Amino acid sequence: xxxxxxxxxxxxxxxxxxxxxxxxxxxxxxxxxxxxxxxxxxxxxxxxxxxxxxxxxxxxxxxxxxxxxxxxxxxxxxxxxxxxxxxxxxxxxxxxxxxxxxxxxxxxxxxxxxxxxxxxxxxxxxxxxxxxxxxxxxxxxxxxxxxxxxxxxxxxxxxxxxxxxxxxxxxxxxxxxxxxxxxxxxxxxxxxxxxxxxxxxxxxxxxxxxxxxxxxxxxxxxxxxxxxxxxxxxxxxxxxxxxxxxxxxxx
Amino acid sequence: xxxxxxxxxxxxxxxxxxxxxxxxxxxxxxxxxxxxxxxxxxxxxxxxxxxxxxxxxxxxxxxxxxxxxxxxxxxxxxxxxxxxxxxxxxxxxxxxxxxxxxxxxxxxxxxxxxxxxxxxxxxxxxxxxxxxxxxxxxxxxxxxxxxxxxxxxxxxxxxxxxxxxxxxxxxxxxx
Numbered sequence: 001x002x003x004x005x006x007x008x009x010x011x012x013x014x015x016x017x018x019x020x021x022x023x024x025x026x027x028x029x030x031x032x033x034x035x036x037x038x039x040x041x042x043x044x045x046x047x048x049x050x051x052x053x054x055x056x057x058x059x060x061x062x063x064x065x066x067x068x069x070x071x072x073x074x075x076x077x078x079x080x081x082x083x084x085x086x087x088x089x090x091x092x093x094x095x096x097x098x099x100x101x102x103x104x105x106x107x108x109x110x111x112x113x114x115x116x117x118x119x120x121x122x123x124x125x126x127x128x129x130x131x132x133x134x135x136x137x138x139x140x141x142x143x144x145x146x147x148x149x150x151x152x153x154x155x156x157x158x159x160x161x162x163x164x165x166x167x168x169x170x171x172x173x174x175x176x177x178x179x180x181x182x183x184x185x186x187x188x189x190x191x192x193x194x195x196x197x198x199x200x201x202x203x204x205x206x207x208x209x210x211x212x213x214x215x216x217x218x219x220x221x222x223x224x225x226x227x228x229x230x231x232x233x234x235x236x237x238x239x240x241x242x243x244x245x246x247x248x249x250x251x
Numbered sequence: 252x253x254x255x256x257x258x259x260x261x262x263x264x265x266x267x268x269x270x271x272x273x274x275x276x277x278x279x280x281x282x283x284x285x286x287x288x289x290x291x292x293x294x295x296x297x298x299x300x301x302x303x304x305x306x307x308x309x310x311x312x313x314x315x316x317x318x319x320x321x322x323x324x325x326x327x328x329x330x331x332x333x334x335x336x337x338x339x340x341x342x343x344x345x346x347x348x349x350x351x352x353x354x355x356x357x358x359x360x361x362x363x364x365x366x367x368x369x370x371x372x373x374x375x376x377x378x379x380x381x382x383x384x385x386x387x388x389x390x391x392x393x394x395x396x397x398x399x400x401x402x403x404x405x406x407x408x409x410x411x412x413x414x415x416x417x418x419x420x421x422x423x424x425x426x
Contacts, residue, residue: 033281035302035313042316133315140312144305 001183003061005176006117008079009186010061012224013108014054015080016170018070019232020101021047022239026088039137043098046130053127057119071243075233081169081223085232092145092155093163099138100167100200106135107196108186116184139203146207153208160204161212168193168217172224283332284310288318292325294364301332380423384410390421397423 024044031037055066063069083101088094109131112124145152171193181188201211222228281303287296299318304310310329319327374381382397384390394408401423409422 033303035304035317039313039316042320137312140308144309 001117001185002176002179005179005183006120006185007058007061007063008174008176009180010054010058010120011079012081012174014051014058014069015078016084016101017047017051017054019078019080019235020084020097021045021049021051022235023084023086023088024094024098027091027094032091040094043134043137046134050127050130053123057123060119067243068247071240072247075228075236076226078226078228078232078236079224080228080232081166081172082220082229083163083166083169085223085229085235086163086166087231090155090159092152092159095138095141095145096156096159096163097167098134099142100163101170102131102134102138103200103203104167104170104192104196105131107192107199111187111192115186120185142203142207146209156207157209160209164212165214165217166220168214169220169223171196172221174224281305282310284314284329285332285335286310286314286318287328287330288324289326289328290323294325296326296328302329304329307331374422378425379409382421382423383418384421385418386416394421394423 021044024040024047027037028041028044029037031040051070052066055063055069058069059066064072083097086093086097106128109124109128112120113128115121115124142156146156147153171189173189177189180186181191186192204211282305283301284304284307285301286299288299289296302310302313302317304313307329311327314327314329318324380397380401380403382393384393390408390410394406397403398406403423403425405426407424407426409424411419
């Protein structure tokens, strides 16, 4: 098995989770109601926890300590997709992004559980347990808000119009995509993307939303090779602010 | 100029002045649901608190994170608070007894689970096998078959006096 290919995959998985977890965490204390504030914050914490697990696997393959990797890299070194970088905007956008991303995560984890890389297969089985609630939360809110009233539906549709083509960036291939598939570590990104579409599109239609055009999805590629949106740099600056005060501090 | 923050806590807090507070009507609000949590399958559900939600599905969704996250949980119930009927506190004196009737109080039931689990644990630690004898039957034949199936060798049986009602428990002990 190619360690370089595995590292490439792990960085993508970890960075998506870290950045999305940070974006989700921005709602702490600002959620629409107390119960949802707690639920969303809890999922943010899950995502950062999952990122830490992937960074730990990277550490075992010779990469830096998880804290160091998460908090000292330059923006260009991140391998996250554009979808997770975008500001949280309104709650509808955060919910739609959470739905699209977590459904993609569900598809990917279902394959990683059978990965030929045993550490990853073991971890995917564990993480899938927490993702079950994320899926339930995402689907319930999607249905609820898309069918509540015209104001809610319009906000959900606007959020989907923006987030949907961008979500294709989750499946942006890298130079290791074929190696990973040939070695049984995970299927081709294209295959995962098709499976994800068959999962999310009927749910979006059932919720009463219109599927947006995805013609421009290639515009949102680049994250996997370090080409990011302008939103990532301020996020990383804010996220690493405390760590940067004293990188050698013992926590 | 300081960098622009995208954190909504920093740049999206726009609270209205106290004078223009928005009034909500009763029906604009979500409903209250009481939450009952079961720690282990087979145990009773206990009331743990309440959540606000527009429907039962979302009440369960919220209940999971509010109450199912910090401790063991096997199952949750939600019930609309409006569906709960209660006695009046003004009538609380009806629960007082005029005479001492403490013999009626069901205190024993409250610790039953603890006692049962202690008994099972104790039997296991003492190396005792247990069996249940049906009413009217002798303990010996059953004890012998238990001893044989466990290859206990030389054994003795401990039994409480048969008071003639219902099945009774015996202990089979290696001598």
